[in-house]
Amino acid sequence: MERAAGLENAMVLTQRFTFNPKEGIDNPALVIADDAGSDRPLIPHLCLLNRGQGESFGFYLQVEKDRRGHVIRQVEPWSVAERGGLRDGDRLLEVNEEFVDDVEHHKVVQRIQACGLQLCFLVLGVKSMRRR
Incomplete structure (x- = not known):
């Protein structure tokens, strides 16, 4: 009898969750944003690039x-x-380093081309959320 009463009390305390799409999810950890807008902080991070002979970066x-400055564009998938x-x-x-x-664009390109097989960049960008 005590056991049945305890089970009933546990059932009363446990509420069934039903998702209402109009209300959404009230958990910030579960919010998924489609836009990486300006509300995300820009974070400087180092990128070390090592390429093989004859391989492009x-x-x-x-x-x-x-x-402002020089912007990285068209990063190829699976590239260095x-x-x-x-x-x-x-x-x-x-x-x-x-x-x-504030250096002219053609001079920056020359520095990159003259680097050889290894480059170290400090870039300012939105840090990727996935683990590397």
């Missing part, structure tokens, strides 16, 4: 009218750049 460097942590839209701050944010 797999990205383009551009100067854009609406953005992607494996090294570069993401499309990252802003390049340093090449091999030399500040390049």
Whole structure:
């Protein structure tokens, strides 16, 4: 008898959850955003790129009218750049520990081309949420 009463009390305390799409989910850990908008902080991070002989790094460097500095674009999937942590839209701050944010674009490109098989970048970008 006591056992049945305890089971009834446990059932009263346990409520069944039914999802209402109009109310949404009230758990910030479960919120999924489609847009990586400006509300996410920009974080500087190092990217070490090691390529093989005859292999490209797999990205383009551009100067854009609406953005300051040099911007990483068209990072190729599975490339040295992607494996090294570069993401499309990252802003390049340093090449091999030399500040390049205010250096002319063609000079930055020359530094990258003259680096050989290894590059170290400091970039400013939204840090990826997936683990590497």
